[in-house]
Amino acid sequence: MLQNRRLSTAMNTKIAGSGSEAVVLAHGFGGDQSVWDKIVPYLAEHYLVVVFDWPFSGAIKEGLNLFDAVKYSSYDAFANDLIFLLDELNLKSVVFVGHSMSAMIG
Structure with missing residues (x-):
């Protein structure tokens, strides 16, 4: 059951770099982070x-x-996941770059 797992693990989150500013890159529908x-x-x-x-x-x-x-039949669920992910990573202010549907979610 995923209740005991972190959202960042379930969403295959990867972090690179170490600057004081954070950039979050979100892929579009039909893709993955490899874009x-x-x-x-x-x-x-x-x-x-x-x-x-x-x-x-x-x-x-x-x-x-x-x-x-059912849950993901609207962008709200995706937006909530994004907010929960940023909270889990303790990121308070980010530059968000969303491709395609991710731009609408952002």
Whole structure:
């Protein structure tokens, strides 16, 4: 059961860099965090960079999938997950870059 697991683990969250400012990169529908692979190293030279996978992503590991078609029938559930993730990571202020549907969620 996922109640005992951290959301950051379930969402396959990865953090790079160590800057004082955080940049959160969110992929669009049909993708996963790998869409950011080419720019993360450059951003990580100056920022703390956070990437993750939305629950519908095929990159989510077996047994960790949070996807529920009813719950995620609106953007509100995705936005709540994002807020909970940022709270878990103790990030109070971030630059958010969302691709496609993630821009609407952000």
